[in-house]
Amino acid sequence: QPLMRSVMEAPFPALGRTISIKNFLPGSGTEVIELCRPLDSRLEHVDFESLFSSLSIRHLSRVFASLLLERRVIFIADKLSTLSKCCHATVALLYPFAWQHTYIPVLPPSMIDIVCSPTPFLIGLLSSSLPRLKELPVEEVLVVDLVNNRFLRQMEDEDSILPRKLQGALEHILEQRNELANDKEEITLNVVSEAFVRFFVEIVGHYSLFMIPAEKEEKALQREAFRKSVSSKSLRRFLEVFMETQMFGGFIQERELRKQGAKGLFEVRAQEYLETLPSEEQSGVNKFLKGLGSRMKFLHKK
Numbered sequence: 533q534p535l536m537r538s539v540m541e542a543p544f545p546a547l548g549r550t551i552s553i554k555n556f557l558p559g560s561g562t563e564v565i566e567l568c569r570p571l572d573s574r575l576e577h578v579d580f581e582s583l584f585s586s587l588s589i590r591h592l593s594r595v596f597a598s599l600l601l602e603r604r605v606i607f608i609a610d611k612l613s614t615l616s617k618c619c620h621a622t623v624a625l626l627y628p629f630a631w632q633h634t635y636i637p638v639l640p641p642s643m644i645d646i647v648c649s650p651t652p653f654l655i656g657l658l659s660s661s662l663p664r665l666k667e668l669p670v671e672e673v674l675v676v677d678l679v680n681n682r683f684l685r686q687m688e689d690e691d692s693i694l695p696r697k698l699q700g701a702l703e704h705i706l707e708q709r710n711e712l713a714n715d716k717e718e719i720t721l722n723v724v725s726e727a728f729v730r731f732f733v734e735i736v737g738h739y740s741l742f743m744i745p746a747e748k749e750e751k752a753l754q755r756e757a758f759r760k761s762v763s764s765k766s767l768r769r770f771l772e773v774f775m776e777t778q779m780f781g782g783f784i785q786e787r788e789l790r791k792q793g794a795k796g797l798f799e800v801r802a803q804e805y806l807e808t809l810p811s812e813e814q815s816g817v818n819k820f821l822k823g824l825g826s827r828m829k830f831l832h833k834k
Contacts, residue, residue: 539567578624580724582617586678589706593699594683594690596625598674601693602633602652602777606670608659609678612638615656618678623654625728628798632778644668695735695766702731729801735767735774736783737802738809743787753784 538553545551550568557563583592586609598605599622607622609615619637634653639646641661646653647670657665659679675684694702705712705727712723742758743751759771774780 574627575624575721575725578621578721579617580621580624580721582614583621584706584709586614586618586681587676588681589703590691591676591681591683592706593694593703594686595622595674595676597693597699598687598690599626599631599654600629600774600777600779602779603687604647604649604652604670604673605654606647606665606673606675607654607656607678608662608665608675608684609656610659612658614678615658619654619656625724626779627725627729628732628796629779629783632782647673693770695764695770697764698731698734698767702727725797726801729798732798733801733805735771736780737805738762739784739787740802741806746788751788751790753788 538555542551542553545567550566553565553567555563555565587595595605607615607618609618616637619635623631623635631654633651634646634649634655636646636653637656639655639657639661641658641664644657644661644664645668647655647657647665648668662684665675670685672687674686674690677684706724709720709723709727738761739753739758742754742761744754746752755775759768759775762768762771
């Protein structure tokens with residue numbers, strides 16, 4: 533096949549780059565197909581649109597907030613593919629942090645008693661298991677109905693977990709993701725990724741300033757100085773809780789033990805953020821949007 537030959541002969545694109553493939557169609561001439569590789573390779577098998585088509589932005593931000601505090605979350609859907617895609621996409625939103633607890637995208641009905649566990653989890657259940665779930669003594673859990681875009685059970689404080697201005701900025705960008713991406717699926721992926729990375733940069737992007745030398749070429753985080761360095765009271769309150777999670781602990785421990793600096797999309801964005809701090813006078817939503825906007829420039833380049 534000419535198309536497959538063209539794909540095989542084309543150079544493998546670098547992260548974030550696009551290649552053009554020419555395909556000859558009898559009677560229609562030659563069409564040009566553009567293939568874009570995500571800027572971050574961890575996104576190559578993530579389907580954010582399944583998540584957005586199942587949940588409103590407001591509901592998604594509440595799920596995101598609950599996971600940041602390592603709570604128990606159950607997704608309910610009528611298709612295995614929906615559960616798998618939505619769970620996988622939700623976990624991907626946590627980058628540069630990693631979910632440290634029980635993670636079962638599709639839980640077999642015979643193992644449903646696992647949801648009674650007192651430890652944090654992210655679990656997916658088919659809708660057929662819902663009657664049984666309602667009979668179990670499950671406490672302090674967020675049950676998310678992906679079929680009807682609603683919460684079946686919640687803690688009632690999900691909308692007050694994240695710093696208000698940053699949450700508003702994040703939701704605004706997600707609402708505008710298609711316009712920012714020019715309706716290109718691959719680039720929509722980058723918009724979503726950059727939005728959440730920017731969110732975390734605003735929260736912990738200054739961590740490297742408080743890493744001091746320790747034994748054996750390792751480093752240690754000055755935790756209290758790190759938290760108090762943030763001017764926003766709401767952000768300091770959030771950090772006070774977030775810094776006690778295993779998610780944050782794993783993130784810092786990995787960087788404390790490394791002899792060389794961590795590398796990756798987050799570290800690049802954090803360094804760019806630190807370079808703007810001396811002259812940065814904006815705050816809240818405007819700073820978030822401006823910072824993210826500078827990252828979006830590459831989206832409109834071919």
